[in-house]
Every structure is written in C-alpha cells, then in structure tokens.
Amino acid sequence: MMVIRKCIFLFLTLSLCNICIYSQDSVLSIEYKKEVINTLSDLMNDKYVFPDIAKKTEEYIKEQFKKGHFDQFTSNESFATALTESVQSINNDKHMKVMSQPPYEAPAMTPERLIEEKIFNLKRKKEYNAGFHNVKVLEGNVGYLDLRGFTYFKEGKVIADAYMKLIRNTDAVIIDLSKNGGGDPEMVQYLCSYFFKGDIHLNSLYFREGDRTIDFHTLDKVDGKKMIDVPLFVITSKRTFSGAEEFSYNMQTQKRATIIGQTTGGGANPGGTVPINKFLSVFIPTGKAINPITKTNWEGVGVVPEIKVGNDDSFNKAHELAKEGANQYREKLKGLYTNTFSNLLSKLEKYDEVNSEKNILVTLKDCKEKGLIEEWEINALGYQYMIEHKKLKIAVCIFKSNTILHPQSANGFDSYAEGLMKLGSYDESIKNYKKAVELAKMDNSPDLSVYQENLKKALQKK
Known part of the structure; x- marks a missing residue:
C-alpha cells in the first residue's frame, strides 16, 4: 500500500507541475518573457542568414523588454504576435514569425497531450492534401489547379502527379497560387519541371550554415505528361508567399507564364521552425534565394504581375486570357499536325x-x-x-x-x-x-x- 500511495503522490505532483507550466498560457511572468527573449536572441544569432541584422534585432527587442513594452501581453498568443511585430520592424523579414502552440486541451508532456497532437497533425495533413485543393477542366479546355501550398516532395509527389494527370490533355493551364503560402523548394522544382524541356536553372538557395549554395534545375523526367509548350497562367495575390512566389518568379523570369493578379507578399528567405520553449516556436530564415537571371530575388518587393487586377477579378481575367491562349495553341497544333503527317505520308x-x-x-x-x-x-x-x-x-x-x-x-x-x-x-x-x-x-x-x-x-x- 505504501508503494501505491507513493506512486499516486508522484503522479499527482507531476500533474500539478504540468498544470502550473501550462497555466503560463494565461499569465506570463517577467522572468518567463525574459527567458523567451534570450532564447529567441540566441537562435537568431546562431541561425539567421544575416548575422548583423540578427544582432540589431536582439538589441532592439531587449531594449523594448527593459522599457516594459511586453508587460501588457498576458498570453502566449499575444506575446508571440508582439514579438513578431518587433522582430520584423528591424529585419523586415516576413518569414520570421514567433508562433504559439495550438490550444490543446491536455497538459503538456502527458500521454493525452501526445495523442491529441498526433490526431491534430493527422487531421491537418489529410485536409491539407499536400496543398492540392482543387482541379478541374474549365470552358475552352482550360486546366485549372488551385494549389494552397507546396508540401514536402516525398509526400506530395504522388498527389501532384495524380492532379497533373487530370489536366494533361488541356490546351491551356491556370495555376491559382492566390492562397498559397509556400513550402518545400523540391516540390516547387518538381511542379516547375512539368512545364519545361531540358535542363533549366530555376533558382539557387544560399544557406549560412556551411556557407553552401544549392542549385535547383528542372528535372528531365516527371511521372506524368510534360506540358512544355501549353500556355500557362499563374494567379497571385498579396497572400502568395515564399515558395509560391518562387514558382511565380521562376516562371516569370524564364518567360514561361503570364502572371495575373496582385503583387505577392515578398518573402524569399527559406528556413525552418525551431522551438523556443514548450509553448512558443519561431520560423528563422537560414538562407536566401538567388535567381540565375536577375541575380537577386523577390524579398521585400514581391513578384509583380504582368497583368494587375483586383483579387475578385483575377480568376475571370485568367480564364479569359487562357481561353484565348488555348485557341492559339490549337491553331499552332493544327499546323504542326498537318506538316508532320504530310511528311509521314510522303515517306x-x-x-x-x-x-x-x-x-x-x-x-x-x-x-x-x-x-x-x-x-x-x-x-x-x-x-x-x-x-x-x-x-x-x-x-x-x-x-x-x-x-x-x-x-x-x-x-x-x-x-x-x-x-x-x-x-x-x-x-x-x-x-x-x-x-x-x-x-x-x-x-x-x-x-x-x-x-x-x-x-x-x-x-x-x-
């Protein structure tokens, strides 16, 4: 009985500790905020692609802390938002965001919490569907792909191939990136490869760690039918960001597509999310994009469409232009077919x-x-x-x-x-x-x- 009571006491003690830690979500102490700012500063100094800007950002948020700017924020959600605003006011990097954990019900570090997180992630993964939201064939034999993100290549490739298969016989294609926040550069590379023949240098990513540069070229083969000369139109908006901007910028600089819509968000620095503590994490850009044609990128300026229209008019305008492009493409194919078959019959x-x-x-x-x-x-x-x-x-x-x-x-x-x-x-x-x-x-x-x-x-x- 004594052993059982000790186990029960230990379990209750751990549970109370977890509840105390978790309760920080509603009342944040000065010491807690100081520890978060110190950890955030260390992470930025260690990882951010621009070390000098990381140092300036650290000095600014620590000065704000001393002045009591963060005293008014009493929850992790509001504190994370305030930190993001302060950090971005110095580095102007929209990629760098401090985020709070989703509002889980179970206390942290418990089996129930692990199960809850797993179920949440599985649900999100299924609903996200590798970013492929919708695909259909519009009037005029125009393929339409609504892509909301570029998931990890190993997970998304099969779904990408399946969706591209459904529009492989269309005479023009619209890719809607107006609600796309970016994702994996390899997935961007793979989808771009559907629209190019041969080896095309699309983009390069320089990373601070290891002082290394990774070049991304079009792939010679995809598991589907390439559409190398089909007219291509890309819809963008202010929400189009990061990897979605790279796709648009690649197509624009290679003169492969017509960009329609609004100037994009302006985030060209790739990176990853790292934890600050159990409740907060931060996305830190560890690299920067370098386009082989412009020798620069879209950071801070966005991708500017050739055809600027309001968000509500983007789809209709893209469809109108795509139908015209499809008609021209069919006429081109008709001439090609005629010449090719005439040559065959002569032989x-x-x-x-x-x-x-x-x-x-x-x-x-x-x-x-x-x-x-x-x-x-x-x-x-x-x-x-x-x-x-x-x-x-x-x-x-x-x-x-x-x-x-x-x-x-x-x-x-x-x-x-x-x-x-x-x-x-x-x-x-x-x-x-x-x-x-x-x-x-x-x-x-x-x-x-x-x-x-x-x-x-x-x-x-x-």
Missing part, C-alpha cells in the same frame, strides 16, 4: 530499297515524340498499307518501326511477323512470332493464346 508513297526503312522509322519516331501517334495507331497504319493500299513492303517497314519504338509490345512483334510471313521471310517471321509469345508471357497478356496459335501456324507453314 509512305513509294518503297525505296535503300532509304524507306530508315526514313519511315525517323518520321514515325518524330510523330511519337510530338505525341501525335501511339503504338496501336502505328500498328493500324501498317495494316492499312498492307490490306487497303497493297503496299506490303511499306507495311513491313511500318511494323518493324513499331517494334523498335515499342520494344515491349507483343502485338507489335506479332504484326511484324505477319508481314514478314507474307513477304516469304519465314525464318525471320518465326523469330518475331516467338518474341511476341515471350513478351506476352512476361506481361501475362490475355492474348497469349492468339500469339501462340499464330506461331504454331507459322511453324506448320514453314
């Missing part, structure tokens, strides 16, 4: 023993790379020239090209084998029928029995 007009096979492959490859023809369409084209136009050698060249462009297609090899069989090239035909069966087995194709039967007939015919 299929007459068989040339020396050049036809090479020329047809090059032309079909060009069509494929431009997204104008797919594997099944090449296959159908081969049968059209074999059956309707009675141009067997041209058809065999088309079938062969298809196996080179789509080396994993069992159907492609089966069709090529059929064409070779009609030409009387039995050994080569059987070789390709076997390849079709092999690929079909690897792919668990439902047409495996068809390919096996075709192989069997070819062997019998030989």
